[in-house]
Amino acid sequence: SYEGQAAIELEAIADPDERGRYEIEVREGTSGGLVLDPHAALTALGADAGSGTEPAVLAARFHDGVAAATVAACEALAVRHELETVVLSGGVWANRLLLERTVPALEAAGLHVLLPELLPPGDGGISYGQAVVAAAKAR
Secondary structure, three states, X not given: OOOOHHHHHHHHHOOOOOOXXXXXXXXXXXXXXXXXXXXXXXXXHHHHHHOOOOHHHHHHHHHHHXXXXXXXXXXXXXXXXXXXXXXXXXXXXXXXXXXXXXXXXXXXXXXXXXXXXXXXXXXXXXXXXXXXXXXXXXX
């Protein structure tokens, strides 16, 4: 096994035609941020798996739930902080299915979406960002 293997395999088997989703609650956290709480989604996924729902359907519903929760959180934060732009970065955005389900919904909500183009979305990009911040603070 390798880092990210489960996520890559889940993306690979997801039914591209499935449009159901597992609801991931977006709620206020204790420090003023938002929390994406997957408890209900994982409970529903487990119930569906136990009743024989195809893994491809489970995977697609999981992806759609993550996409919908991401959009809801971005919309809430955009309103709260009067923002119009969302930056999606981090290794999770190497997942093409999640990207394809999230970006159009963010754009439909009126948000401008920025994605990494010159740097990788994962650790390499994060390291570069940390170096940029450190350089700016050193000035």
